[in-house]
Amino acid sequence: MSDKALSSSQRAIHELRDRIFSGELAAGSDHLESELADLLSMSRTPVREAVLTLEGQGLLEMRPRKGVRILPVSPEDMAEIYDVLTELESHAAEQAASAGYDVEALSILARAIDDMDAAIETSDLDAWAEADDRFHRELVRLGGNSRIEAIVTMMNDQVRRARTMTLFIRPLPVKSNKDHRQVYQAIRKGDAETARQSHRAHRQHAKDVLVDLIKKNRLHFL
Amino acid sequence: MSDKALSSSQRAIHELRDRIFSGELAAGSDHLESELADLLSMSRTPVREAVLTLEGQGLLEMRPRKGVRILPVSPEDMAEIYDVLTELESHAAEQAASAGYDVEALSILARAIDDMDAAIETSDLDAWAEADDRFHRELVRLGGNSRIEAIVTMMNDQVRRARTMTLFIRPLPVKSNKDHRQVYQAIRKGDAETARQSHRAHRQHAKDVLVDLIKKNRLHFL
DNA sequence: GCATTTTTTTGAGTATGCATTAATAAATCC
DNA sequence: GGATTTATTAATGCATACTCAAAAAAATGC
DSSP, X not given: OOGGGOOHHHHHHHHHHHHXXXXXXXXXXXXXXXXXXXXXXXXXXHHHHHHHHHHHTTSEEEETTTEEEEOOOOHHHHHHHHHHHHHHHHHHHHHHHHTTOOXXXXXXXXXXXXXXXXXXXXXXXXHHHHHHHHHHHHHHHHHTOHHHHHHHHHHHHHTHHHHHXXXXXXXXXXXXXXXXXXXXHHHHXXXXXHHHHHHHHHHHHHHHHXXXXXXXXXXXXX | OOGGGOOHHHHHHHHHHHHHHHTSSOTTOEEOHHHHHHHXXXXXXXHHHHHHHHHHTTSEXXXXXXXXXXXXXXXXXXXXXXXXXXXXXXXXXXXXHHTTOOTXXXXXXXXXXXXXXXXXXXXXXXXXXXXXXXXXXXXHHHHTOHHHHHHHHHHHHHTHHHHHHHHTTSOOXXXXXXXXXXXXXXXXXXXXXXXXXXXXXXXXXXXXXXXXXHHHTTOOOO
């Protein structure tokens, strides 16, 4: 409906991203430019442009003569990424708390928390993941720093496959929503320092759980 | 000596970056792809590739039919960027402190601090800026997170022009080195929390000074 | 003289072809 | 037979040309 007037480059970016996230283009696999061009039924030019863009986002790597490599994510990468997310999201939480938003402005956040609770009730992991993602995205948006938004989006993209994989092996995130509520309350009260530290602790814990999970399950390159 | 075997795309990236930093390609100015291609004596293809890359780094923006726009940096942008730098560098400081580096491993840091002192003695602002940059780069490197390194580099590039401009209007950073030494000492002692908070305070202060300076001097778009 | 339509221009997006050079295979030498 | 050189292949990097749509200019109508 909307990609009617989408350029080939743009289409290439989206289609490649989708295929990377779905695993159709597997982590660690190599692909010639011409192969990708054939796959997407376009010439090499827009494919090259898309690849260049995605390389900048850390999703793949151009290796002259060896093809485009879909970057795998090691446990070390996960740790790096979660540290970045921890720092930047906590800052966003702090800023959001300082901004003095009213209840109305925080409704998306509240909704996401409720949805997570509901999802856990019904053990609907996909719904939980979606709501969790919504919570974090909105939190960062409320932080009001467009660069942080962009970086966080990038980092999340980099771990998307890993998160999908682990979603069904990890323990049910029953406790997690207590953290979310705490962050929410702190923001509502305008308590910047508590918002910051609660979210920081929340994220650090998530990092530990995930990295551990990946190591334990020998998912060394996702 | 080194750009002997450099591809046109790579050359385009470097030359465009240099011209953006020098101001030869002025902030806010628009340039057709063909114009840039002529400027660099190459075809549009490698120029487009370079432009795409630099767009990903936040240095310019492609606006179809209107040309490539060199992105200006507003005081709000500066604030955003410094907040990112503050969070990520403090984390690096914390990690560096936790890593248990010995004196030898911290020598570059120590050297940079000494050089800043010397530069202030002789009021050599360029030397001071260079050493300051060296200090921050090394600190981030010691933090051991490659993504943080990349992001910090990107953010620094985005404010490079602004920093050059303000270097000669800002007050002599005489006090600044006390902060640096404090961070250094904390890292040496392995005191992660102090390292983190000292650097955080240092960066936050730097942000306030710079943003204020830019506003006061009406340098609204650098 | 202003608004609206038509024409022209021009710049970006894409396909294509070719030159270059790295990687692979073949051939030669010891 | 193994190692080294030479020949072949093939993927990339780049230039070029073409298409199409947007913007500017010109022409027309009122």
